[in-house]
Amino acid sequence: MLKPPLILCIIVAIASNIGFAQAAVRVEPPTLQGPRPLTEQTSKAAIRDYVQAWQCFSTAFEQNRSDLLDPAFVGTSRDQLSQTIKQQASLGIRAHYQDRSHDLQIVFYSPDGLSIELIDKVEYDLQILDHDRVKTTQHMIARYFIVLTPAEIRWRVRVFQAVSE
Amino acid sequence: MSLPKFVEAGNAFSIQSAGSGRSTLYVIGPGQVLKRDVQLGQTVFFPAGSLYNAGHYLVVLAGDSSTESEAFDVLPATKPADLSFLARPSRLPVSLHNGITGAVYVFDAYHNLITIPAQVSFELTTPSGTVQKHIVATRDGAAWTVMDSTAQQGMDKFEARIGEILSARVVAQVPGDPCGLKMNATQSGQGLQLKTDPVRDCNGNAVPDGTIVTFTEAYEGGQTTVDVPLKRGIAEVGMASHNGAIISVASGVVLGNQIRWEK
Numbered sequence: 001m002l003k004p005p006l007i008l009c010i011i012v013a014i015a016s017n018i019g020f021a022q023a024a025v026r027v028e029p030p031t032l033q034g035p036r037p038l039t040e041q042t043s044k045a046a047i048r049d050y051v052q053a054w055q056c057f058s059t060a061f062e063q064n065r066s067d068l069l070d071p072a073f074v075g076t077s078r079d080q081l082s083q084t085i086k087q088q089a090s091l092g093i094r095a096h097y098q099d100r101s102h103d104l105q106i107v108f109y110s111p112d113g114l115s116i117e118l119i120d121k122v123e124y125d126l127q128i129l130d131h132d133r134v135k136t137t138q139h140m141i142a143r144y145f146i147v148l149t150p151a152e153i154r155w156r157v158r159v160f161q162a163v164s165e
Numbered sequence: 166m167s168l169p170k171f172v173e174a175g176n177a178f179s180i181q182s183a184g185s186g187r188s189t190l191y192v193i194g195p196g197q198v199l200k201r202d203v204q205l206g207q208t209v210f211f212p213a214g215s216l217y218n219a220g221h222y223l224v225v226l227a228g229d230s231s232t233e234s235e236a237f238d239v240l241p242a243t244k245p246a247d248l249s250f251l252a253r254p255s256r257l258p259v260s261l262h263n264g265i266t267g268a269v270y271v272f273d274a275y276h277n278l279i280t281i282p283a284q285v286s287f288e289l290t291t292p293s294g295t296v297q298k299h300i301v302a303t304r305d306g307a308a309w310t311v312m313d314s315t316a317q318q319g320m321d322k323f324e325a326r327i328g329e330i331l332s333a334r335v336v337a338q339v340p341g342d343p344c345g346l347k348m349n350a351t352q353s354g355q356g357l358q359l360k361t362d363p364v365r366d367c368n369g370n371a372v373p374d375g376t377i378v379t380f381t382e383a384y385e386g387g388q389t390t391v392d393v394p395l396k397r398g399i400a401e402v403g404m405a406s407h408n409g410a411i412i413s414v415a416s417g418v419v420l421g422n423q424i425r426w427e428k
Contacts, residue, residue, distance in 0.1 A: 112253040135232060140223065161219050163220075
């Protein structure tokens with residue numbers, strides 16, 4: 001079930017009439033390091049929350065609203081993304097990240113159960129607008145390193161970092 | 166447009182444009198956004214510190230008549246500058262196999278996760294100087310270890326180190342359950358005085374004061390139970406004397422000796 005703060009990202013996404021197609025999600029079997037067994041329930045919750053985080057990220061960057069990051073991002077990643085949104089806003093830029101597919105694998109579950117790392121091969125479209133004029137739309141493929149940590153009711157993204165696939 | 170395939174976080178780099186006229190250069194990623202007005206045909210220099218958040222960036226050169234795009238990466242710096250060290254638990258009983266766990270994530274000076282393998286040294290040092298050391302290579306920026314708590318109570322230092330970067334935690338090792346719990350009974354006036362030997366765990370560590378010791382006296386027609394906290398390592402209580410009573414002592418789930426009392 002979706003949590004109330006997260007619904008906000010999705011409602012804003014729909015209201016702003018941006019493309020809100022569900023991305024295809026493929027989950028590889030975990031190649032887990034760490035002594036702690038990962039239950040299916042935990043794994044599913046982490047992946048669900050991460051994929052929903054992309055919705056928040058996409059909407060926040062499209063709207064230049066860093067408050068929309070709050071339900072899904074925390075710590076360094078939240079600060080970094082928020083700073084980028086500020087830069088975008090001051091330059092008159094908006095970036096629309098539309099994820100098309102995720103190919104996910106959980107690679108680390110810390111022994112204390114307080115962090116999960118996953119690697120995601122993401123395909124997404126990136127549209128750049130400068131003062132509402134579309135400058136380009138590009139199809140991108142990247143490999144994201146993600147670290148999730150548990151918050152009160154969901155997993156939040158603490159590290160959100162990509163390299164070329 | 167000509168640009169490097171990747172740049173190390175924080176390093177200077179340049180982008181060479183082709184053609185003539187004015188254009189706008191965008192460097193766009195979730196980590197940072199840069200925008201420059203450029204003269205086509207010239208090289209655009211980005212000094213050190215311009216781009217420091219690792220990630221996959223799109224570079225767009227947008228002129229009046231044409232737009233060029235290319236992607237490139239900002240990679241984490243190779244030199245670690247910070248460790249995120251999670252150590253659990255902060256307090257545990259002595260002699261617990263695989264009782265202590267540690268996990269680290271390795272970051273550069275800009276707090277980018279360093280994903281290339283690096284050697285992390287985990288060290289658990291007891292107050293007496295005994296050291297358990299594990300060297301572990303990071304995978305995808307993370308490394309972990311498990312260690313045994315030692316036989317001695319006290320405050321252990323648990324450190325994770327990579328190069329000159331060190332992160333330390335304190336792990337308190339407390340005595341385990343009482344071991345070989347033994348009491349003596351003596352006549353005291355009309356009553357009975359029960360007193361334990363000094364209560365220790367199986368490694369000889371004194372069980373902390375305040376730990377509850379339960380004395381039970383079962384006699385014909387009844388039973389009396391008294392809970393007594395340890396004081397200076399000993400539990401002591403006076404109880405009524407019943408001929409033929411069976412007296413036992415316990416602490417938690419640990420049973421001690423049993424005495425049959427004959428007046």
